[in-house]
Amino acid sequence: METKSVSPVFVGRDGELTLLTEALARAAAGEPQAMLVGGEAGVGKTRLIEELTSVACDDGAVVAIGGCVEIGGDGLPFAPFSAALRGLRRRLPEEIAAAAEGQEGELARILPELGPSESGALGEHGRASLFELTVRLLERVAAGRTVVLVLEDLHWADASTRHLLAYLFRTLRRGRLLVIATYRADDIHRRHPLRPLLAELDRLRTVSRIELSRFSHAEVRGQLRGIFGDEPAPQLVDEIFGRSDGNAFFVEELAVAIESGCRSGLTDSLRDLLLVRVETLPENAQRVARIVAEGGATVEFPLLLAVAQLSEDDLIEALRAAVGANILLITADGDGYRFRHSLVREAISDDLLPGERSRLNRRLAEALEADPSLVRDDERTTRLASYWYYAHDAAKALPVVLLASVEARRRYAHAEQLRLLERAMELWDAAPESVRACLRPPDDTEVHPPAGEDASAPLRYLDLLSEATVAARSGGDRERALALSKKAMRVLETVDDPLRAAWFWTQRSRLVQDLSRGDGWAELATAQDLVLGLPPSAVHASVLSDVASWGALHRPGANSLAAADRAVEYARLVGAENIELNARITRGWLTTEAGSIEEGLAEMYAVRDRVIELGNVAALPLLGRITINLPSTLESVGRSEEAVAAAELGITLCHQRGLTDKEAWVRANLSESLFSLGRWTEVQTAIDEAARIAHAPKARALVAVRRATLALGRGDFAEAESQVALARAVFGPHDPQPQHVIGPTRLAMVSAARQGRLAEARAEFEQVVAHGFPPGMQRYALPLLCSVAGMEADARGLPEADAGREAILATVRDQAKRLPAVVPVWQAYDLLLEAELARADGIVAPKLWARAAAAFEALARPHELANARYRWAADLLDASAGREHAAALLVQAHTTAKALGARFLVEQTELLAGRARISLATTPRLAPAPDPQADAVSSLGLTPREKDVLRRVAEGRSNRQIAEELYISPKTASVHVSNILAKLGVSGRTEAAAMAHRLQLFSDLEPTHP
Structure with missing residues (x-):
């Protein structure tokens, strides 16, 4: 029966089509676009997209369409992305191959045609990497041509697809790419899993949403005219409009029914229609x-x-x-x-009928089992599992459901893995014992069996709970993971399995920390007691490694270092290299903070080299951790330049492997070292880059701390206090890590003191000092003690400030004795503290300030140096000794403060100069003739990053190309270019490039005409 129901005439939707074509034009101009198209079932979403894709194809764009696939109520992991990428690969095989080069093993988890996927699925780290690599693949393919990616039927999207789509919409920033996702609005009930995603995307300014309404009476008449090829009778239009209520699909169905003579027998129910x-x-x-x-x-x-x-x-x-x-x-x-x-x-x-459905599913399953080639490889197991499940055959369903869960894990589809594992638990008791006895865990599973068990032992119900706990945690459902771990504990009450129990307690420790339910120590201590006295095993080593890393964050000292040593020893005994490397990171960090600087840093560098050498998926958590911890540890001991170099390499490594949230941490650490070095313009850029990609709450809280530090340095106290409040809301009292307590306390204390709220500032100090400072906290504690002494010195002479001062200063001195200064930066703060304490006691001591200034000058820390020079000048003036020297110091301090943008220090130096009648307007000294052997680029005052940007400007790169090559945003590239133009004294990029070539700043560059 041939029938015509789709109108050949596109009716209505002119406004919506205009919005889509405008987005297409912006995408073609190099500004990627993200669109959501919603509407009830049958309202015309697909027809609208067909019109848009027709326009896109006429304009030379490449269109790739993928739909969310529902199989028996279960979505296939990444189905729309797999289908769309498969279509792109058919159209652009060479471009896809080039864009995926070097990452085929990872990307094969979404596009299996790229080859075998890498082994070793590592939860959240692996999934984050896969998401970043997928976005980068799309950006590369869309670099030279317009690509329209259509993802249909999001209301059926699996959780992995929803997470990937959210990531794509949040991070997409380059390429001629238009992404359109459609969904059925009438299916999005209050508990629908797509609803939170839509709410999240609505908050993104980069995402536009179109909601399609039903057709009007006139539009229905136009649709019927197209279907019938002639003007419909008014009565027919009225009837169909009334019964369809303007739904385009219902209009078609009613038109065909009426045309076929079924008018009288048609009921009003949707199903019958x-x-x-x-x-x-x-x-x-x-x-x-x-x-x-x-x-x-x-x-x-x-x-x-x-x-x-x-x-x-x-x-x-x-x-x-x-x-x-x-x-x-x-x-x-x-x-x-x-x-x-x-x-x-x-x-x-x-x-x-119920029996009919199970019979159909059985026949589908039997056919697919007899000939696996009947369906695509990447869908076979999931579909077979669904068919046997809905055939109500537990014996057949259980093994294939478990196999499907393994495939989902290897694709980082953890939510789908969890659903399948829960289905397996549902089938467990219904399946015959003979079937369960034949089941074995996969070789590459993360949790089974703990070392010491028989690897050939049958799979147990407890193993399903273990896998499900990890799947829930990796998929972001930590509440469900915690519930599963509690269920496992009830099972373990009847089973003598201390290794498995210890493993579950370590999981619970991580989960209660992630969920802000506590610091996780009670759970870790229980795990430690369970493995005490047992032979070395991977579980034992992992428990000790977790104890050491927890201690490094909460109670650094000899006990935590000893735990790290034992973890390394046990991991080596059982050949668990990843656990060993993780424990060595902690050991290197703790060794450095304990004062054995070279030994500790050598260990951390060695671990970084080994992790880079491994280069596999299993090493991703280690890569993320070492790239964060190494720059932080270097900064802790005052090696800020070295920390910047380590952070920049870490950013590159994280970006290459798609560890976006870890990259945000590294960029935040980079900003800390840049602040120490006085490169405050770059600090702002680094913070902004970190904020753009930071999604985890703790990463965003760290960004807030860095913003507060910069704001306080610039004298913006309101911003500093606002950012500290944001950070404290995340770190909170549930998990009081010294690094997340002492630093924000100092910022809040200094801000309050500088605004005259001394009582509030003192309360901040008293609260933090009540807990004492653990070993290795010099990087945070010494600046805090200096700030306390400084605020007490500033308040000297105020009647309301005298009470309590001596007690506070005594506490400062007592705490300082407990903080050995074994590296130059700690020694410099020690000298600064001595000078501030003398000032707080009313002692004029220019020599103390001279020593502090010399120490910070040697460390190239301009803000601390400028402050020390300002205080030195004040003491010289108070002592009526060396007025010319004091004037020179004030000029130096004022010049540095202005260059940094340190407004508070600028005001302080100007007030002192005004009282002493010292002019700060001086003629700058002529710089010595440049050494012909010196670096020509450095002589222009360019930072290392500006050197990289200038080279690319000289090569004729655009801001967008520079951003892509240096892993920064186009806006950041633009800021760097503006700074370069100002430093070179030129008016544009062409002049900058010409100067670079004329001065031969980069000897390997070929002459070009940008």
Whole structure:
């Protein structure tokens, strides 16, 4: 039966189509676009997208479409992305190969055609890496051509697809790419999993949403005119408009029903409306429609032939009838069939009798089991698991459901893995013991078996709980992970398995910290007690490693260092290299903070080199951790330049492996070292870059601390206090790590003191000092003690400040004795503290300030140096000794403060100069003639990053190209270029490039004309 139901005339939606074509134009100009298109089922979303893609193809764009696939109510992991990338690969094989080069093993988790995927799925770290690599793949493919990526039916999207889409929309920043996602708005009920994602995307200014309404009476008339090819009768328009309520799909169905003479028999129920045309098909065509409805969103012809029990000729005739009636469509790749509208498929599936549904699923499963080649490789296991499950055959379903869960884990589809594992737990008791006894855990699983168990032992229910706990944690559902771990503990009450119990307690320790339910120590202590006295094992080593790293953050000292040593020893005994490397990071960090600087740093550098050498997925958590901890440790001991170099390499490594949130931490650490070095303009850039990619709460809190530090340095007290409040809201009292307590306390204390709120500042100090300072906290504690002494000195002479001062200063002196100064930067703060304490006691001591200034000058810390020179000048003036020297010091301090933008220090130096009648307006000294052997670029005052940017300007790169090569945003590249132009004294990029070539700043550059 041939029928015409789709109007050849595009009706209405002119405004919506204009919005989409405008987005297409912006994408073609190099500004990536993200669009959401929603509307109720049948309202015309697909037709609108078809019109847009037609326009895009006419403009030379490449269009790739992927739909979310629902199989028995379960989504396939990453289905729309896999389908869309598969389409891109068919159209642009060379471009996809070039864009994926070097990362094929990872990207194969989404696009299996790229080859075998890398082994070793590592939870959140692996998933984050995969997401970043996928976004980068799309950006590279869209670098030279316009690409339109359409992702349909988000209401069926699996959790992994939703997470990847959210990541794409948040991080997409380059390429000629237009991403459009559609969803069925009437399905998004209050508890629908897509609802939180839509709310999140609505908050992104980079995402636009279009909601399609129903057709008006005039638009329905236009649609019917297109369907019938003639002007419809007014009565017919009124009837169809009234019964369809303007829904475009219902209009089509009613039009065909009426045209076919079914007017009187048509009921008002939606299901009957959708089924009426199916029921007019021949019996064989109806049978095929039922198979397609139960087989999934798309069913391949060979699978239909195996299940339909029809001859090939009869099957083709049945399919021809269904296609001719516009009920089924041929898939884009031409090897299968799908429903033209999903509402019809749902209606047919709902109309199946319970026994009929299980029988169809059994036949589908048996056919696929007999011939696995009937469906695509990456869908086979998931579909087979679904078919056997809905066939209600636990013996057949349990093994294949477990296999599907392993495949989901290897694709980082952790939410789908969790759903499958929970289904396996549901099937466990129903499956025969003989089936359960044959099950074995996969070789690459993270949790089974703990060392010491028989690796050939059958899979247990407890193993399912272990895998499910990790899947829930890795998928971001930590509440569910905690609930599963508690359930496992109840099972363990009846089982003597201390290793597995210890493993679960370490999981609970991490989860309560992540969920802000505590600091996790009680759980770790329980795990430690469970493994005490047991032979060395991977679990034992892991517990000790966790104890050491927890101690490094909460109670650094000899006990934590000893735990790290034992963890390394045990890990080596059992050959657990990743645990060993993790413990060595902690050991290197603690060794450095304990004063054995070279030994500790050598250990950390060695670990970094080994992690880079490994270069596999399993090493990603280690890569993230070492790239964060190494620059932080270097900064702690005053090696700020070295810390900057380590951080910049860490940014590159994290970016290459897609560790976006870890990259945010590294950039935040970079900003700390840049602040120490006085490169405050770059600090702002680094913080902004970190903020743009920081999504985890603690990463955002660290960014807030860095913003507060810069704001306080610039004298913006309101901003400093606001940012400290944001950080404290995340770090909070549930998990009081000294590094997250002492630093923000100093910022809040100094801000309050400088605004005259001394009582509040003292309260901050008293609260933090009540807990004391653990070993290794000199980087945070010494600046805090200096600030306390300084605020007490500033308040000297105020009547309300005298009470309590002596007690506070005594506390400062007592705490300082407990902080050995074994590196130059700690020694410099020690000298600064001595000078501030003398000032607080009313002692004029220029020599103390001279020593402090000399110490900071040697360390190239301009802000501390300028402050010391200011105080030195004040004491010289108070002592009436060396007025000229004091004037010179004031000029130096004032010049440095102005260059930094340290407004408070600028005001202080100007007030002192005014009282002493010292002019700060001086003629700058002539710089000595440059050494011909010196670095020509450095002589221009450019920072290392500005050197990199200038080189690329000289090569003729645009800001966007510079950003892509240096892993920064175009805005950041623009800021660097502006700074370069100012320093070179030129008016534009062409002059800057010409100067670079004329002065031969980069000897390996070929002459060019940018």
